[in-house]
Amino acid sequence: xxxxxxxxxxxxxxxxxxxxxxxxxxxxxxxxxxxxxxxxxxxxxxxxxxxxxxxxxxxxxxxxxxxxxxxxxxxxxxxxxxxxxxxxxxxxxxxxxxxxxxxxxxxxxxxxxxxxxxxxxxxxxxxxxxxxxxxxxxxxxxx
Amino acid sequence: xxxxxxxxxxxxxxxxxxxxxxxxxxxxxxxxxxxxxxxxxxxxxxxxxxxxxxxxxxxxxxxxxxxxxxxxxxxxxxxxxxxxxxxxxxxxxxxxxxxxxxxxxxxxxxxxxxxxxxxxxxxxxxxxxxxxxxxxxxxxxxx
Numbered sequence: 001x002x003x004x005x006x007x008x009x010x011x012x013x014x015x016x017x018x019x020x021x022x023x024x025x026x027x028x029x030x031x032x033x034x035x036x037x038x039x040x041x042x043x044x045x046x047x048x049x050x051x052x053x054x055x056x057x058x059x060x061x062x063x064x065x066x067x068x069x070x071x072x073x074x075x076x077x078x079x080x081x082x083x084x085x086x087x088x089x090x091x092x093x094x095x096x097x098x099x100x101x102x103x104x105x106x107x108x109x110x111x112x113x114x115x116x117x118x119x120x121x122x123x124x125x126x127x128x129x130x131x132x133x134x135x136x137x138x139x140x141x142x143x
Numbered sequence: 144x145x146x147x148x149x150x151x152x153x154x155x156x157x158x159x160x161x162x163x164x165x166x167x168x169x170x171x172x173x174x175x176x177x178x179x180x181x182x183x184x185x186x187x188x189x190x191x192x193x194x195x196x197x198x199x200x201x202x203x204x205x206x207x208x209x210x211x212x213x214x215x216x217x218x219x220x221x222x223x224x225x226x227x228x229x230x231x232x233x234x235x236x237x238x239x240x241x242x243x244x245x246x247x248x249x250x251x252x253x254x255x256x257x258x259x260x261x262x263x264x265x266x267x268x269x270x271x272x273x274x275x276x277x278x279x280x281x282x283x284x285x286x
Contacts, residue, residue: 006280011217013213028144032284033285045149046149046190061243063213068215069207074200087144092146114204126152141177
């Protein structure tokens with residue numbers, strides 16, 4: 001057996017689903033009609049983002065809802081130029097994102113910055129000059 | 144402006160990149176040739192999974208590497224039946240995953256279980272009878 005090569009859903013535990021939904025809507029993403037008051041689904045190309053109360057998410061997984069800290073998880077939104085990184089980063093801040101690391105050249109040869117959503121979930125905005133993207137904007141690592 | 148509807152990379156901070164890579168390879172996923180000793184890339188359909196040292200990830204984002212706890216993030220792998228959930232869950236445990244919640248019927252009408260990877264990153268294996276999947280296995284929320 002082997003797992004099919006996909007991730008169906010990324011669920012972010014949040015304090016206030018409505019607040020988080022409004023944030024991602026300001027970024028330009030659309031709440032799916034499948035959403036309910038308790039959970040928001042945002043259908044992206046290739047994966048769905050869900051926003052769900054952090055406490056409920058912990059309960060669903062049967063784990064303890066410890067105090068938030070560094071989650072150990074980052075989500076990256078890659079674009080095709082350094083200017084594009086600057087533009088997305090600036091736009092995200094204008095939508096209420098918290099600045100975490102202003103875009104800069106990084107050791108691996110790319111250019112990236114980080115912002116946080118209302119709950120501190122970390123988003124990297126990155127340009128990687130070594131990796132191509134397909135028509136949908138997904139990274140092509142293995143041609 | 145609005146963000147394109149995609150997430151390029153999901154990066155999991157891990158204690159030991161080689162150990163985590165071996166775990167995901169046992170699940171049947173393939174390490175990309177773009178990987179390096181310090182970072183593993185696994186190209187999935189629609190998103191790329193990266194494995195990177197937790198401390199390095201925190202440094203890259205300019206945040207403090209607090210002690211791991213509930214990350215507030217879960218990744219879901221949806222399949223098309225309850226039996227499929229059981230099979231993937233059992234298979235994951237045979238690959239060294241830690242059982243977190245054995246599959247069971249859940250309040251929203253589906254069926255799901257959770258396992259953890261070597262660093263405690265939570266994976267849900269789920270069957271949602273209300274949502275269809277496309278040919279690539281991605282959820283179709285808004286037709």
